Amino acid sequence: MLLGFEHIGMTSGDLDRAIAFYCDLLGFKLVLRKPQTQGELAFLDAGGGMLEIFAPGPGIQPARDVPQGEAGARHLTFAFTDIGTVIEQLATAGVDIIERPRRAHNQEMFKRVAFVRDPDGIIIELAERAEGR
Structure with a gap:
């Protein structure tokens, strides 16, 4: 039985910057932040689901928009x-x-x-x- 939407996973080039945007500007709540083998991870609560943001370290390229005719979020x-x-x-x-x-x-x-x-x-x-x- 489905309980509800849990989270979506994202990659960020700068976890501090992502947390500032989502928490300080949009009102999310930081519920977990911890180091990983390579990088750092945070869970941000939006009230009806969470964002899981992984920051593997330097060199992450910005997201690209999904082109017309291509599946994706x-x-x-x-x-x-x-x-x-x-x-x-x-x-x-x-x-x-x-x-x-x-x-x-x-x-x-x-x-x-x-x-x-x-x-x-x-x-x-x-x-x-x-x-x-």
């Missing part, structure tokens, strides 16, 4: 009560804003969405849930 989405406020905080912090808040295409699921890049170039969608979700 296109972005990570996190729900907020007010994405306008979050976007302004991220912009002030110098985060790469891809798309400012706009009306969502799938209004059954989300009212508004916005897109940014995390410090490793991964696309992050910020979403306000539709009424009743």
Whole structure:
């Protein structure tokens, strides 16, 4: 029996920078950070699942966007009560804003969405849930 979503694993070129982005700017909670044989690992709690971030050390290239026609994870989405406020905080912090808040295409699921890049170039969608979700 399925219990729920647990975590997604990611690689980062700088664990301190990733933790600062996800915890300090987006509000995640650091639940575990520990050294590995090669690098360091952290688990960050988003409230409904976690990010497992592995930083193997120097030389990690930024993430690349999944090209059209190729399978893969296109972005990570996190729900907020007010994405306008979050976007302004991220912009002030110098985060790469891809798309400012706009009306969502799938209004059954989300009212508004916005897109940014995390410090490793991964696309992050910020979403306000539709009424009743």
